[in-house]
Amino acid sequence: MNIASTDLLQLDSSSAVPSLRIAGAWTLHNYARLEQQLASLALPIAPSQAIDLQQLEALDTAGAALLVKLLGNSRSRQLSEQLDVLPAARRALLATVSAALEQIPGAAPPAKQHGLNLWLEQLGRGMEGFGQQLLALLGFIGLILATLARTLLQPSRWRVTALFAQVQQTGLNAAPIVALLTFLVGAVVAFLGATVLSRFGASIYTVMLVAFSFLREFGVLLTAILLAGRTASAFTAQIGSMKANEEIDAIRTLGLNPIELLVLPRVLALLISLPLLTFVAMLSGIFGGALVCTLTLDISPALFLSILHDVPLKHFLVGMAKAPLFAFLIAAIGCLEGFKVSGSAASVGAHTTSSVVQSIFVVILLDAAAALFCMEMGW
Incomplete structure (x- = not known):
């Protein structure tokens, strides 16, 4: 079995379809390590990427937010609805965090400022x-x-x-x-x-x-x-x-x-x-x-x-x-x-x-x- 990364986030390429294994404790204590590992990935991962959550030992709000960031909102909702993937408490936590993150508006791209617009803005403020x-x-x-x-x-x-x-x-x-x-x-x-x-x-x-x-x-x-x-x-x-x-x-x-x-x-x-x-x-x-x-x-x-x-x-x-x-x-x-x-x-x-x-x-x-x-x- 070929395993990449650490024990918290593993890429198993030994099988025919490589899967991303979520393992260990995804909690606030390991938040910094998890952020470093996620920084090397293109987030969110592709919908076709296989996910293995069987070795997930602990999950809190901080870890659930990173998990939603890794999987994306739509896939996180799907996992929270599958009864055989996670325990009921973790599924409820994942669904709550996913719903909360969906309500946060994304950062709007900065509007291009022209000289006339800036002058009109300053005039209006004055x-x-x-x-x-x-x-x-x-x-x-x-x-x-x-x-x-x-x-x-x-x-x-x-x-x-x-x-x-x-x-x-x-x-x-x-x-x-x-x-x-x-x-x-x-x-x-x-x-x-x-x-x-x-x-x-x-x-x-x-x-x-x-x-x-x-x-x-x-x-x-x-x-x-x-x-x-x-x-x-x-x-x-x-x-x-x-x-x-x-x-x-x-x-x-x-x-x-x-x-x-x-x-x-x-x-x-x-x-x-x-x-x-x-x-x-x-x-x-x-x-x-x-x-x-x-x-x-x-x-x-x-x-x-x-x-x-x-x-x-x-x-x-x-x-x-x-x-x-x-x-x-x-x-x-x-x-x-x-x-x-x-x-x-x-x-x-x-x-x-x-x-x-x-x-x-x-x-x-x-x-x-x-x-x-x-x-x-x-x-």
């Missing part, structure tokens, strides 16, 4: 993420408004000290950089206006250009962008650090409301600071333009003020009306991103960056929408 962030922001805004309405009726719960501290940080400390930036931008706008309008002999209209641009757009827009980078990032870093150190959980454990304790003072402080800083930005930008007009266009300060007096008040009101809306959204986005921090320093940095990007994007988007709306309304 739109899905944008929608989720928008829903989260709307829900957080609703939570802020509900908490604010509930707190306004209870003066004992007002956080006056925290409010004035945040006003100092977000408003008073930001005034110098806002004034300097808008002064320089006002000077640049006046230079550009003088350069272009002088070709048409209309240099005097540089005053109107500076006034219109800063009263309607540049004053509030530059201030909001500055605070989006300066204040929204600070809000996210502060609340995110507290979240990472589990201080937010401690606040909830003490029975306090984190929205009332941390978010409302920051939102209200920015609602106070941004309109005031917008007014400072308007004055600084117009002053920068007036200085350039005086030095380069021979427009005296008295003449500059006389022309400025003719600018309609509605331009100032349109610019100031945007400030509270921008302030509320910047504060809400900064605080929301802080609450999203997962607990690591990398998460704090990622959400801080995200809060700045989102705040600037929302500010510019709403400013463009407001400009189109006011233009259509004739304001």
